[in-house]
Amino acid sequence: MRILVTGSSGWLGQTLVPRLRRDGHAVFGLDPEPGPTTAIVGSVVDRALVGRLMREHGIEAVVHAAARHKPHIETHDNSEFVAVNVQGTLNLLEEAVAPGSRVDRFIFTSTTSLMISQRIRDGKVGGAKEATWIDETLSPLEPRNIYGVTKRAAEELCRLFNHLHRLPILILRTSRFFPEADDMAHAIAQSDENTKANEYLFRRLTVEDAAESHVAALGKAKQLGFDTFIVSSMTPFSPADCRELLVDAPSVVARYFPGYRKLYERRGWTMFDSIDRIYDAGKARRKLGFVCRTGFGEVLASLA
Incomplete structure (x- = not known):
């Protein structure tokens, strides 16, 4: 295929573009950097440019990973988020369905962040009695910042264009895979590596797995037509664990991974006292045929 990848200079794009080329695709990366x-x-944001490169390069598939992200909230105003995340998505969709377009599938990189309302974010502080089990049925969606709001709006544009034009579109709500330090209130201050390791239990994946999920989506888009998937490492937990996870996460983790404490002690690592949300990637496994290669078990194996 001839594939346009937006955000190609970003963390995901740097991994995805070479991965697609290894499969023999002609890949054209678009990025301001x-x-x-x-x-x-x-x-x-430059629709004329988007239309021109789609026509000149005979683009057949679009992977739209470009965005203003959560860290940009501190450095960019709201209008920049709307321009890139909403108008930019609209530009790509409109050019994808324009007369003469050869685009027959569209993959949109979204975020699990848009699923986290202020109530969920507050967690135990807000009086919750158990961790929140998060899958694609969660509603209502009440994003708590401009990043989440604009990604949610872009998802709705994708839904609309599938409805109006039958353009096959898959939305991938990825959990955390970026290399920057965690901003969670319960992050392990002494060790970002420790924090990230813990997160593979419920809200993280590697950038390699993130790229691989897009490869899977490209292969399934025409068959599925339209769908939305949470993409994250498979959690070992079940909804039955949610009450105890909020009050005593280490004990729950020890039931599933009895040897984790010894491995952690060797490094001076600790587990979060409380886990307030769990992303369930089961739908991606069932319908997309995708499972992350790296999870908490693999992290422990590497420590051992």
């Missing part, structure tokens, strides 16, 4: 995986320096 130059880089070895970016063929066209420019923005999705």
